[in-house]
Amino acid sequence: MIWSRHNTSSPLRADATLARVTGSLAMAVAVLLGLVILLLIRESWGMLVDGGWVRFFDSEGWYPQRGQFDLLPMLWATLAASLGALLIALPLGMMSAVFSRFYAPGWMVSSLRRVMMLLAGIPSVVYGLWGLTVLVPLIAQWEPPGASLLAAILILALMVLPTVALTSEAALAAVSPASLQGAAALGLSRKGIVLGVALPEARAGIMTGALLAALRALGETMAVLMVAGNVVQTPGSVFDSVRVLTANIALEMPYAIGDHRAALFATGLMLMLIVTLLSWLAGRREELAHV
Amino acid sequence: MLLTEADVKNMKLTIKIAATLCITVLTLGSSFADTQKLVLTGSSTVAPLALEIGKRFEQRNPGIRVDVQSGGSTRGVNDARTGLADIGMASRALKPTESDLTSYRIAMDGIGIILHQDNPVQTLSDDQIREIYTGKISNWQAVGGEDRKITVVNKAEGRSTLELFLHHFQLNNPEIRAHVVIGDNQQGIKTVAGSVGAIGYVSIGTAEYEQTHGTPIRLLAMDGVAATVDIVRAGRFPLLRPLNLVIKGAPNALALRFITFAQSQAVDDLVTTQYFVPLAR
Numbered sequence: 001m002i003w004s005r006h007n008t009s010s011p012l013r014a015d016a017t018l019a020r021v022t023g024s025l026a027m028a029v030a031v032l033l034g035l036v037i038l039l040l041i042r043e044s045w046g047m048l049v050d051g052g053w054v055r056f057f058d059s060e061g062w063y064p065q066r067g068q069f070d071l072l073p074m075l076w077a078t079l080a081a082s083l084g085a086l087l088i089a090l091p092l093g094m095m096s097a098v099f100s101r102f103y104a105p106g107w108m109v110s111s112l113r114r115v116m117m118l119l120a121g122i123p124s125v126v127y128g129l130w131g132l133t134v135l136v137p138l139i140a141q142w143e144p145p146g147a148s149l150l151a152a153i154l155i156l157a158l159m160v161l162p163t164v165a166l167t168s169e170a171a172l173a174a175v176s177p178a179s180l181q182g183a184a185a186l187g188l189s190r191k192g193i194v195l196g197v198a199l200p201e202a203r204a205g206i207m208t209g210a211l212l213a214a215l216r217a218l219g220e221t222m223a224v225l226m227v228a229g230n231v232v233q234t235p236g237s238v239f240d241s242v243r244v245l246t247a248n249i250a251l252e253m254p255y256a257i258g259d260h261r262a263a264l265f266a267t268g269l270m271l272m273l274i275v276t277l278l279s280w281l282a283g284r285r286e287e288l289a290h291v
Numbered sequence: 292m293l294l295t296e297a298d299v300k301n302m303k304l305t306i307k308i309a310a311t312l313c314i315t316v317l318t319l320g321s322s323f324a325d326t327q328k329l330v331l332t333g334s335s336t337v338a339p340l341a342l343e344i345g346k347r348f349e350q351r352n353p354g355i356r357v358d359v360q361s362g363g364s365t366r367g368v369n370d371a372r373t374g375l376a377d378i379g380m381a382s383r384a385l386k387p388t389e390s391d392l393t394s395y396r397i398a399m400d401g402i403g404i405i406l407h408q409d410n411p412v413q414t415l416s417d418d419q420i421r422e423i424y425t426g427k428i429s430n431w432q433a434v435g436g437e438d439r440k441i442t443v444v445n446k447a448e449g450r451s452t453l454e455l456f457l458h459h460f461q462l463n464n465p466e467i468r469a470h471v472v473i474g475d476n477q478q479g480i481k482t483v484a485g486s487v488g489a490i491g492y493v494s495i496g497t498a499e500y501e502q503t504h505g506t507p508i509r510l511l512a513m514d515g516v517a518a519t520v521d522i523v524r525a526g527r528f529p530l531l532r533p534l535n536l537v538i539k540g541a542p543n544a545l546a547l548r549f550i551t552f553a554q555s556q557a558v559d560d561l562v563t564t565q566y567f568v569p570l571a572r
Contacts, residue, residue: 063465064448132478137485144488145442145470230447230472241470251474254335255363255449 037272044266047259056266062232062243064252064260071270073234077242078274080149080235081224082217085156090210092157093164094199101172102194113169120162128226131155136227143239147229150238155223160213167209171202204285211282218275221246245271329545332360333367333380334451335475336400336494337534341380343561344397344553351552355545364451368392371537377546379537383451393542394535397553398567401495401528402452403518405480407487408507412436415511421460423490426468431488444482444491445469452476455532456492484508495523496566524568534567 047053047069059070100112131151140146175198183197199206229241230251243251249264256264331341338361345357364381368389371379385394404420406412412434415423422428423441431439445467446453457464473479476493483489484506495518498510510518514529522528536550552558559569 061465066465068465132481133485136482140442140486140488144440144486146486147471147482225474226478229470231469232472241472243472251447251472252449254361255365255447257365257369260449 037269040265040269040272044262044269047262047266053266056263056270062248064256064263067259069259069263069266070232071245071267073232074243074245074248074267075270076234077149077228078218078244078246078271081152081156081228081242081244082214084149084153084238085160085217086210086214088153088157089161089164089213093161093209093213094168094206096161096165097168097172098194098199101169102190102198113166116162116165119158120166124159124220124223125226127155127159128223131223131227139239145229145241147227147241148239149228149235149242151227151229152224152242152244153238155227156217156220159220159223160217163213163216164206164209167212168202168206171205171209172198174205175201204288208282208285211278211285215275215278215282218271218278219246221250225250326354326356327545328356328358329378329549330358330360330376331378331380331536332362332370332376333537334364334382334534335361336382336451337367337380337397337536340398340534340562340565340567341536341553343565344558345549347558347561348549348552352548357549363449365449368537371539374539377538377543378549381451381535381537383455383532384535385537389537392537392539394533394537395550395554396533396535396570397550397558398534398562398565398569399523399526400532400534400567401518401520401523402455402492402530402532403495403498403528404490404492404511404513405483405498405508406490406511407483408509409487410436410509413512414515417460417514421462424460424462424468425466439488442470442486442489443468444471444473444479444489446479446492447472447474450474451532452492452494455530459530480506480508494566495528496520496568500566520566520568526571 041048047055055067055069056071059068061068062070062074096112096116100109104112131154132147135154136146136148136151138146139148139151179197179201180193183193188196224244225247228244228247230243230247231241232243232248233240235242245267248267252260253264329345331338331345338359341357342359345359348357349355359380360376361380364383367376367379367381368385369379370376371392372389379392381394382400385392404415410431412431415434419428419434423434424443424445426443428434429441431437431441446456448464453464456462471482471489473482473491476497479491479493480498480501483491484501495510498508498518499520502508502510512518516522516528518528523531536553538546538550542550554570562569
């Protein structure tokens with residue numbers, strides 16, 4: 001790049017005003033995030049103090065009306081569903097990106113991208129409805145009850161696929177033409193160029209896309225609530241019914257009072273911690289990539 | 292430019308019209324501000340019925356607005372207690388710990404066991420249902436059906452349907468070995484309709500409606516009593532629940548008027564179209 005990011009020392013007053021306006025708006029967003037976290041802590045405080053937080057990890061299951069608040073099974077279910085979805089969506093998304101970047105004829109590239117964008121724009125409740133009426137009965141024929149970790153993984157994979165495909169494609173598009181032309185000049189096959197030059201150079205961007213997809217999978221609520229079965233248990237197989245952290249909040253919040261309500265806010269706090277950790281990782285990757 | 296007399300007249304008229312408009316808007320605005328508002332919160336079972344009753348109440352009493360929000364019987368009781376709502380809605384009788392409130396029954400509802408249409412099992416005893424829900428029976432063969440795994444559908448914690456079910460079968464929630472946990476009636480019906488081996492329990496009114504409209508589910512008889520809206524109307528079904536409006540202390544004039552209206556014959560047709568059962572009078 002020719003221009004520098006830090007070149008903001010313009011003497012113009014308009015610039016100073018714009019800097020102040022945009023700066024304070026950016027600060028407002030940060031403050032809002034802080035307020036959300038503070039609210040989560042305040043509402044769950046009664047359950048966290050005096051060693052109360054231990055109950056989230058050593059209770060005998062999740063029976064809020066009997067004072068049992070074990071969050072661990074839901075934590076494992078959340079991580080398993082997101083990881084499973086990523087394992088399916090990552091190779092598929094990368095392959096779709098490689099295809100549209102290196103193999104697809106011109107007219108197909110734009111229509112493929114449009115399909116991906118449409119896929120990204122479908123509301124999650126529609127995915128959920130489809131999952132509940134089509135996917136779950138299909139799995140139930142194979143291994144009842146059908147509503148299971150597998151159903152959640154498949155729905156989530158479909159939902160994060162566009163994120164992976166679009167970011168991978170952008171990362172591949174950012175590979176310098178010089179590298180590609182150099183590789184072609186050396187007589188490498190197209191396969192050799194893709195595997196040996198393009199993908200390694202785009203790796204950082206693809207990984208960032210994968211982390212973004214993981215964030216979306218972790219936060220997804222409605223679709224998973226409809227297909228995962230929502231039984232609180234540590235999944236032993238992909239056919240087990242599971243409840244994820246987001247679904248726990250959505251399912252029980254309208255009816256919760258007292259400690260039960262505080263425990264649901266604590267559920268939100270735990271989710272927030274995981275998401276923060278992941279975005280921090282994504283940020284670090286990006287910094288490393290730019291060094 | 293000089294103004295002619297006609298111009299001046301015209302201008303005066305314009306000012307008059309503008310002033311009238313302003314006053315009309317102001318009066319309308321203030322009459323909206325005068326609107327009395329009645330807030331109802333609580334049971335998601337009662338809410339659709341309360342909404343219909345509220346609409347008719349608004350028609351007959353101009354200037355009154357009825358605001359209905361669902362969120363479960365427990366919320367209805369709580370909001371009535373804290374004054375967040377004028378009237379709470381609860382799809383169960385009040386508990387002993389809730390004796391500071393008064394309840395007014397507006398309709399009855401029955402809870403029925405539903406199976407998939409293709410499941411040949413015709414009847415289940417209370418003991419069999421208890422054993423299915425506690426996981427002691429896990430195949431339909433054990434109760435005279437096909438060789439197929441049973442999928443137990445249970446409700447999420449805090450729902451009044453769950454409490455009524457547990458109370459009737461004398462079960463504790465931790466004893467139940469569920470395969471699917473659902474939120475509302477519709478999710479329960481869709482889950483059972485999508486799985487031949489599933490068993491669940493939902494409001495009979497909703498289930499009967501879905502059954503007659505082609506959803507592949509079947510309501511099961513209990514203790515030899517068929518689960519139909521007519522039977523519930525006769526008060527003969529074993530698993531019944533009252534739909535109540537609850538308030539704290541003496542109701543204010545408006546709330547009392549609404550409750551009297553909701554208990555009157557004038558809303559029987561609304562109760563029936565919601566697949567609940569009107570009060571016996």
